[in-house]
Amino acid sequence: MAKRTTKRTTKRAPKGSTPGAAGGAAKRREGGAAQAAPAAEESPRGRMTKQGLQAVRDRNLKRDGETLKQIRTTADDVHRNILKGVKPDLRLPVRSLSNVTYSQQRGYFEIGRQKKVRTLTVNTVKAFAQSLRMMSLSKELVETNDFATKRDAYYQSKNWGEAMFQDQVESDTVMDDIEALFSIHSISREQLRFVPDEHGGAVAGELIVYDPDLDTGEVERIDCTRFGSGAYSIPSSVEHLSFETRARFILAIETGGMFQRLQSHKFWKQAGCILVSMSGVPTRSTRRFIRRLSDAAKIPVYAFVDCDPYGISNIYRTLKVGSGNAAHINQFFCVPQARFLGVTPQDITDYKLPTHPLKEVDVKRAKDALKNDPFFRHHRPWQKALQQLLKMGVRAEQQALAKWGLNYVIEEYLPRKLKEVKAFLP
């Protein structure tokens, strides 16, 4: 099926978004594409040229080359040790909370230096073989320009003879180990061509996505302003995508209902932005999409979620700094440039929003964040905001703004908020 006519890579622009970046981006916008983008094939602000399309393919090819090289190096080490008569081993980062730190400078939870060494012995022979087979599957996927979900990988193993997985938990653990192993070399699971089973969120607004076809290498140009009331659905893996945008910021929205309102009324046109629907805690591909897009276009990300401990500490915190439980992937998935537009506890008062009382689980979550979460402990304004919320004893949904009219959010709330991005919570 998958003829190998193209390969993929990722482009990562230096981080450059700052809280005040919206204004700067506006200036760039006025400057026009040509001025803003001296190297059209590199900058997502210029219009994609023919050379640009070729560059998309070349970059993907190069990135895949790096992945293959890293797999080969790891396998060669094992092979060399065996030839020398030495027991081969794999050094896997320890994936536990004890090996996680919050990096203030980078702005996310980082995995530490602890390693567990998987040496080839009589007892570990099966897990060792499975790790090598999993790496080998990844190599094959990159070479044939294909991909596999966790489930696919598990079922593939049914042809691995004695290295076959007995159940999917086993298989997932080995995949997580391999992911952690290669994350040290800044290679993500998606670059290893293992993709999530779940879909990404929906996107609409001032954005062109370039997506090279798996089989033919032809690059599809997807204009996210042209979806009517529908939207662009993010694929499982976004590593191979390139972007072109003149948007000033990305608005990451918690609920499908709010996204639909902003999309149907084309809020992105009036605000010059890109809308992303997270539908609760964003999936891997949604987070990675936002991160890559924000990095490449150097535009900030504003989160618009419910004002409750779940919206703040689960959705927003996960989007921005990732999670401690999966610290080895945060370097790819977190969006440290994200800022919190609202709904803030102060908004509840300022906009006289209808509220619900905080549930027990809300109170527990907020107190836990204040006491144990390095992110909230690091940011004084967040401590104040959470304490304010606990004191008020209520929560408010983003759709509560509908009290003032269905489109109050478009006509009043968001424009007013966007005039003061510096006041956004960190």
Place this chain on the structure above:
Amino acid sequence: MAKRTTKRTTKRAPKGSTPGAAGGAAKRREGGAAQAAPAAEESPRGRMTKQGLQAVRDRNLKRDGETLKQIRTTADDVHRNILKGVKPDLRLPVRSLSNVTYSQQRGYFEIGRQKKVRTLTVNTVKAFAQSLRMMSLSKELVETNDFATKRDAYYQSKNWGEAMFQDQVESDTVMDDIEALFSIHSISREQLRFVPDEHGGAVAGELIVYDPDLDTGEVERIDCTRFGSGAYSIPSSVEHLSFETRARFILAIETGGMFQRLQSHKFWKQAGCILVSMSGVPTRSTRRFIRRLSDAAKIPVYAFVDCDPYGISNIYRTLKVGSGNAAHINQFFCVPQARFLGVTPQDITDYKLPTHPLKEVDVKRAKDALKNDPFFRHHRPWQKALQQLLKMGVRAEQQALAKWGLNYVIEEYLPRKLKEVKAFLP
């Protein structure tokens, strides 16, 4: 915000898809668009003309006119009774399982004729007023070409004075009553402009969607063959969409992972079909989208789900005949023309698929379907299939086909199955 420059309606073509329709559609396809579509603006098989675009707008306008007329008639009745000094009432269909029958002829669970009468008395004055306000909100939404989610409606009520809802359960109940009331006149909740908060599924393949802009009335042309590895994300409401397609069938897929495989390798091109990702039990808008598309294009729907009681009796059964609990909406949302491609219990044997043992909940679900579900009780082949599954004591996921190679599903399984659509389970 929402200037009123256009209105919407729904086009419903007569049901015409039969199990063997794929062959017929293939012939129409060869015949070319012009021949197949004598009236280009009516048939989704012809290419959309300028007149066609105008017809899309006109149809939407007409449908909205009908909705407004029905709201007015209902309100007028109440008004007239008040003027006559008679206590006004609203006759709402009883929404309970005792008022549900399985219509063999129509192929779905239908709501019966039992009505609960809400007469205006001292005790019912608040609920009565709320029902009228909810209808009034709907009228306003149609007139301003806008929409509201359940939550939006709840928060809007905060400005209804004494008719304000105290919590959302109250508000949802009144909305469900209004939905049931108007369903008698074949008007769906979406036509009343109350839309779900959740997103629709993802779509890719041989399909053009026409979507008139809410504010300008300009019709967007969305080509679902042009999304690369991404997809078209179905909006919350699909009543206003029109379609153009030469596809032979719609393939409704359970998992995001399988959808991604078929989409990335452009299976729709080779098979001449439209792929829809359901991601589990399909949402309202996904079901309505499939139904409207299948009706309009007169093409069959094939379901491709896991072989377990959940995939069969929850996902497939809900897609095809709807649910008893919400029988008043099945006329809009069920897809009676759907058929079950697989994975079937027989496939587990034929394709030697890796399996998992049935869990207790699986066994319970299957036994319950055999004993109590009118749909399964009506279809002998389904009884045999469920009994076979229970006897085998195992279940298989659709991704289990990956045992034979990641793209075995594209190269072998689906082509082989599609040669024998008559053998699909009903």
